[in-house]
Amino acid sequence: xxxxxxxxxxxxxxxxxxxxxxxxxxxxxxxxxxxxxxxxxxxxxxxxxxxxxxxxxxxxxxxxxxxxxxxxxxxxxxxxxxxxxxxxxxxxxxxxxxxxxxxxxxxxxxxxxxxxxxxxxxxxxxxxxxxxxxxxxxxxxxxxxxxxxxxxxxxxxxxxxxxxxxxxxxxxxxxxxxxxxxxxxxxxxxxxxxxxxxxxxxxxxx
Amino acid sequence: xxxxxxxxxxxxxxxxxxxxxxxxxxxxxxxxxxxxxxxxxxxxxxxxxxxxxxxxxxxxxxxxxxxxxxxxxxxxxxxxxxxxxxxxxxxxxxxxxxxxxxxxxxxxxxxxxxxxxxxxxxxxxxxxxxxxxxxxxxxxxxxxxxxxxxxxxxxxxxxxxxxxxxxxxxxxxxxxxxxxxxxxxxxxxxxxxxxxxxxxxxxxxxxxxxxxxxxxxxxxxxxxxxxxxxxxxxxxxxxxxxxxxxxxxxxxxxxxxxxxxxxxxxxxxxxxxxxxxxxxxxxxxxxxxxxxxxxxxxxxxxxxxxxxxxxxxxxxxxxxxxxxxxxxxxxxxxxxxxxxxxxxxxxxxxxxxxxxxxxxxxxxxxxxxxxxxxxxxxxxxxxxxxxxxxxxxxx
Numbered sequence: 001x002x003x004x005x006x007x008x009x010x011x012x013x014x015x016x017x018x019x020x021x022x023x024x025x026x027x028x029x030x031x032x033x034x035x036x037x038x039x040x041x042x043x044x045x046x047x048x049x050x051x052x053x054x055x056x057x058x059x060x061x062x063x064x065x066x067x068x069x070x071x072x073x074x075x076x077x078x079x080x081x082x083x084x085x086x087x088x089x090x091x092x093x094x095x096x097x098x099x100x101x102x103x104x105x106x107x108x109x110x111x112x113x114x115x116x117x118x119x120x121x122x123x124x125x126x127x128x129x130x131x132x133x134x135x136x137x138x139x140x141x142x143x144x145x146x147x148x149x150x151x152x153x154x155x156x157x158x159x160x161x162x163x164x165x166x167x168x169x170x171x172x173x174x175x176x177x178x179x180x181x182x183x184x185x186x187x188x189x190x191x192x193x194x195x196x197x198x199x200x201x202x203x204x205x206x
Numbered sequence: 207x208x209x210x211x212x213x214x215x216x217x218x219x220x221x222x223x224x225x226x227x228x229x230x231x232x233x234x235x236x237x238x239x240x241x242x243x244x245x246x247x248x249x250x251x252x253x254x255x256x257x258x259x260x261x262x263x264x265x266x267x268x269x270x271x272x273x274x275x276x277x278x279x280x281x282x283x284x285x286x287x288x289x290x291x292x293x294x295x296x297x298x299x300x301x302x303x304x305x306x307x308x309x310x311x312x313x314x315x316x317x318x319x320x321x322x323x324x325x326x327x328x329x330x331x332x333x334x335x336x337x338x339x340x341x342x343x344x345x346x347x348x349x350x351x352x353x354x355x356x357x358x359x360x361x362x363x364x365x366x367x368x369x370x371x372x373x374x375x376x377x378x379x380x381x382x383x384x385x386x387x388x389x390x391x392x393x394x395x396x397x398x399x400x401x402x403x404x405x406x407x408x409x410x411x412x413x414x415x416x417x418x419x420x421x422x423x424x425x426x427x428x429x430x431x432x433x434x435x436x437x438x439x440x441x442x443x444x445x446x447x448x449x450x451x452x453x454x455x456x457x458x459x460x461x462x463x464x465x466x467x468x469x470x471x472x473x474x475x476x477x478x479x480x481x482x483x484x485x486x487x488x489x490x491x492x493x494x495x496x497x498x499x500x501x502x503x504x505x506x507x508x509x510x511x512x513x514x515x516x517x518x519x520x521x522x523x524x525x526x527x528x529x530x531x532x533x534x535x536x537x538x539x540x541x542x543x544x545x546x547x548x549x550x551x552x553x554x555x556x557x558x559x560x561x562x563x564x565x566x567x568x569x570x571x572x573x574x575x576x577x578x579x580x581x582x583x584x585x586x587x588x589x590x591x592x593x594x595x596x597x598x599x600x601x
Contacts, residue, residue, distance in 0.1 A: 175398070177394045179393040179394035
């Protein structure tokens with residue numbers, strides 16, 4: 001396949017270099033916010049926005065940041081963006097903001113963000129950095145949404161809060177799987193995604 | 207037998223390389239060695255041989271489980287008869303009621319579990335491993351009789367795939383498969399695994415007045431300090447009832463007497479380690495003594511005396527049949543004592559002090575399964591250090 005080199009930063013993190021299932025970063029929040037689909041989607045958007053903007057800002061500043069204090073500068077930028085996202089969420093979607101509780105604040109410590117700032121934005125120009133931010137945010141989000149989909153479907157019988165498993169199933173003895181709501185099953189769902197992904201990409205197998 | 211052997215030998219070429227059914231060779235192999243001792247011997251070097259391969263081991267464990275299994279079936283019928291107030295049944299009525307109530311669960315567990323093992327063996331080109339022969343009978347025995355079959359199917363599939371096959375199949379699992387199945391059911395479908403409606407099979411009939419289907423430990427965990435445990439029709443349970451197993455519970459594990467018979471079979475044939483069983487019982491007894499000494503109405507289970515603690519619920523069953531699983535237990539002799547003792551003690555601690563889990567044996571065994579190899583590592587390294595010091599002193 002002949003992909004234009006300039007959009008590689010956007011495409012690579014979606015599968016071959018996925019931050020969650022290949023680099024195994026950001027697992028903590030992937031487990032914590034995926035019991036329902038809606039918080040997973042909101043989390044995806046928040047992380048993508050923070051990551052893209054932080055990448056652009058750090059990329060613009062990259063030649064002026066002294067190396068000895070670069071982590072502090074990066075943290076300040078990310079923290080400022082996260083506070084903005086937090087406030088926007090509180091204003092526009094208070095329910096979801098409450099469901100995500102501390103995890104929006106904890107985007108600051110999400111290793112994907114610090115990792116991309118250090119590995120990419122510090123050495124690249126703003127436009128590739130922006131694409132890299134979007135790509136990694138979406139790569140993270142895809143996994144979150146897949147996990148959230150299965151956990152909400154099997155654990156609550158709903159999707160985005162709407163009942164999708166019909167009532168007659170429950171009448172015939174079907175029950176929601178309470179374990180899907182618990183964090184261990186998020187880990188196992190992520191493991192299944194990794195399993196399928198590695199099976200399809202032989203070059204990733206150790 | 208000769209005729210059967212001839213018949214099987216005559217179809218054998220079809221299952222070998224290039225034959226019509228060569229894809230099913232491991233299935234054929236599995237059944238063949240199930241019926242006959244294979245003729246093949248090692249061709250080079252010196253090997254120590256023992257007539258006891260894993261198939262023989264599994265059969266012995268299943269035999270040891272039979273007393274519990276048969277008693278459990280009869281007890282299902284007995285509890286059903288008491289609960290519905292219909293006491294004019296003879297022994298066979300009770301037994302066959304329980305037999306037919308339990309049969310679908312056993313068949314489901316075997317079909318799903320063996321099905322997955324067969325498929326995985328075909329994909330990997332392995333022989334079929336016999337590990338599931340024991341798990342398949344254990345799983346229904348540690349579940350309430352009213353557990354729906356589809357739940358058992360889901361849980362068995364989960365446990366066999368994620369606790370066993372992904373680690374490499376029989377002999378490589380670090381968690382007991384039967385207990386993973388039960389833990390999955392317990393956390394996924396809590397309403398089907400505890401409470402007063404699942405442990406007694408009513409079979410669609412009306413229960414008598416004063417009926418309560420809660421297990422003794424379940425009653426205590428829910429009570430406000432009363433130390434009296436009652437049978438299903440409201441009469442108090444004596445210690446003999448507890449020891450013999452005349453009370454509702456996960457159907458295979460109520461009778462301590464049958465478990466002891468199974469234990470004798472396991473020990474006599476050398477299948478289970480007496481060290482684990484002894485230290486497990488001691489650990490449970492010791493912790494039950496401590497709990498009983500500090501009994502408070504806040505934790506009503508602590509009012510049970512140690513003997514009652516050991517005979518109630520799944521404790522004895524877990525110590526004899528689960529903790530001794532050679533794959534998941536400690537390998538070193540000192541390790542076995544530590545491992546067993548901690549299982550017994552933790553089981554009683556969970557049972558007494560966590561009212562959310564009326565029975566702690568399952569969680570205790572699973573927890574110690576995780577630590578088994580760490581205990582072994584410590585024991586082995588302590589030994590190395592001790593011998594190292596000794597050799598240094600001598601020189």
